Amino acid sequence: MGRFSTRSFVPHHWIAFGQFGSFLRIARSEGCQDVAFIGSVVRPGLWQLRPDLKTLRLLPRICHIFRGGDDYLLSGIAAIFEEHGFRLVAAQEIAPEIVMPEGVLGRAQPAKQDLADIARGLALLNAISSFDIGQAAIISNGRILAVEAAEGTDQMLMRVAQLRQSGQIETGSSRGVLVKAAKRDQDRRVDLPSIGPQTVGGAARAGLAGIAVVAGSTIVAEPERIGTIADRARLFVLGVREQAAEP
Amino acid sequence: MGRFSTRSFVPHHWIAFGQFGSFLRIARSEGCQDVAFIGSVVRPGLWQLRPDLKTLRLLPRICHIFRGGDDYLLSGIAAIFEEHGFRLVAAQEIAPEIVMPEGVLGRAQPAKQDLADIARGLALLNAISSFDIGQAAIISNGRILAVEAAEGTDQMLMRVAQLRQSGQIETGSSRGVLVKAAKRDQDRRVDLPSIGPQTVGGAARAGLAGIAVVAGSTIVAEPERIGTIADRARLFVLGVREQAAEP
Numbered sequence: 380m381g382r383f384s385t386r387s388f389v390p391h392h393w394i395a396f397g398q399f400g401s402f403l404r405i406a407r408s409e410g411c412q413d414v415a416f417i418g419s420v421v422r423p424g425l426w427q428l429r430p431d432l433k434t435l436r437l438l439p440r441i442c443h444i445f446r447g448g449d450d451y452l453l454s455g456i457a458a459i460f461e462e463h464g465f466r467l468v469a470a471q472e473i474a475p476e477i478v479m480p481e482g483v484l485g486r487a488q489p490a491k492q493d494l495a496d497i498a499r500g501l502a503l504l505n506a507i508s509s510f511d512i513g514q515a516a517i518i519s520n521g522r523i524l525a526v527e528a529a530e531g532t533d534q535m536l537m538r539v540a541q542l543r544q545s546g547q548i549e550t551g552s553s554r555g556v557l558v559k560a561a562k563r564d565q566d567r568r569v570d571l572p573s574i575g576p577q578t579v580g581g582a583a584r585a586g587l588a589g590i591a592v593v594a595g596s597t598i599v600a601e602p603e604r605i606g607t608i609a610d611r612a613r614l615f616v617l618g619v620r621e622q623a624a625e626p
Numbered sequence: 627m628g629r630f631s632t633r634s635f636v637p638h639h640w641i642a643f644g645q646f647g648s649f650l651r652i653a654r655s656e657g658c659q660d661v662a663f664i665g666s667v668v669r670p671g672l673w674q675l676r677p678d679l680k681t682l683r684l685l686p687r688i689c690h691i692f693r694g695g696d697d698y699l700l701s702g703i704a705a706i707f708e709e710h711g712f713r714l715v716a717a718q719e720i721a722p723e724i725v726m727p728e729g730v731l732g733r734a735q736p737a738k739q740d741l742a743d744i745a746r747g748l749a750l751l752n753a754i755s756s757f758d759i760g761q762a763a764i765i766s767n768g769r770i771l772a773v774e775a776a777e778g779t780d781q782m783l784m785r786v787a788q789l790r791q792s793g794q795i796e797t798g799s800s801r802g803v804l805v806k807a808a809k810r811d812q813d814r815r816v817d818l819p820s821i822g823p824q825t826v827g828g829a830a831r832a833g834l835a836g837i838a839v840v841a842g843s844t845i846v847a848e849p850e851r852i853g854t855i856a857d858r859a860r861l862f863v864l865g866v867r868e869q870a871a872e873p
Contacts (some may be wrong), residue, residue, distance in 0.1 A: 408807060444767065451769075466757070499757075502757075503757050504753065506753045506754055506756075506757070507750065507754060507773075509753075510746075510749075510750050510753070510770055511769070511770070512773070513772045516775075517775075520693050522693065522698075522758070522778070523757055523759045523775050524757070524776040524777060525775045525777070526754075526759070526771075526773035526774075526775050528763075528764075528770050528771055528772045528773050529769070529771040529772060529786075529789055529794060529795055530772070530785060530789060530794070531794075534785075538781075538785070539776075542776055542777060547774055547776060547777070548779075581770055608798055615676050625783070
């Protein structure tokens, strides 16, 4: 597989979750040898799966790996692909333009208090890094408002929006920052934190001042649209240097 | 103030949040010199406060301490009471019977996997102990499903109930445990983790196997009712030894 712009046309197929047999057939007929994972981890209920025969045979194993944390799930799924002769390639290797750069997307810049909140968020994420949970938190004026686990970033943002509406969070001058970072031992081939336009929308609804992610190890979906939405909401979207994550 | 059973009649007054002037007047006329804090930290919006004159004068300071984490808020409020001549006494000093004992309330006992989940939860809470956030988490089969911050325990339990309903959490054989522990440097006079009958109800709705708290440093509201509700829901409610919290 060569490099390609995310905007140019690329031959592709859609395969439903649970159709591993179809995947194998199509991949082989197309001469595919490499596999890249991208997107968030979904854990559909088993009743939502429509497994083909091949998937059905793997089902006991899939059930088992579904029960662990995200890392456990992804490395388990990755192992299945590797056992079937595929090479796992990091998405950012194929398309380096989807990786968050240093600095801001859009025009807004973090204020001094935001930078302090970002440092605190990165310190917290560092402290929980070994626990295999979603690596994101929301910090406002030094106070940790939310820590992400199984619910995912979008639902955590929604929760903070609700806490603000119900008055459970004092809406002071500092509005808070969403901080995301990769886990220390995260398999970077299969799972990097990611943000997209919906993350910025969610952050705006949660009344946040901005979003901070680690440059070089965060996937950014549609960076230009992110910039536009961030400008409209007057939110900063910042890529911070890796070192900052490990104080 | 002498010791008293929580069940016998004790002279008391209800004072609304924001009526610090009324509090001072009543406390002085009753000859009160000690103050004990009990219950969870609420951060009502300023518009919900109906401050009397005394509170109004303290408002800038109250606004300031409302913006920090729970510890910061409580020690700030405690300082205000102390400056007005009151002595802060831990609730558990006055009423030792409200402290969680070692072992279970009710009949259900934790299974082996539950004990492993409890150990993992305590390790996580220990790792985030210095960050001044709500010290609770929900763990199932080694996977951390939720970490509590500004939303509080009840809302975290509700979230896990919803994640289960929507199929975002695989409902395996192990159902998960709510683990609560005091922060390492928590001012035990003003803020211990607490559980009550509503915690057990919430845990049941979240489909959990049980609740584990640290014996000796957790306040238990209505332990008998907790036992009854736990038995009905076949949940264990366990007090673990302090040492277990610091592996």
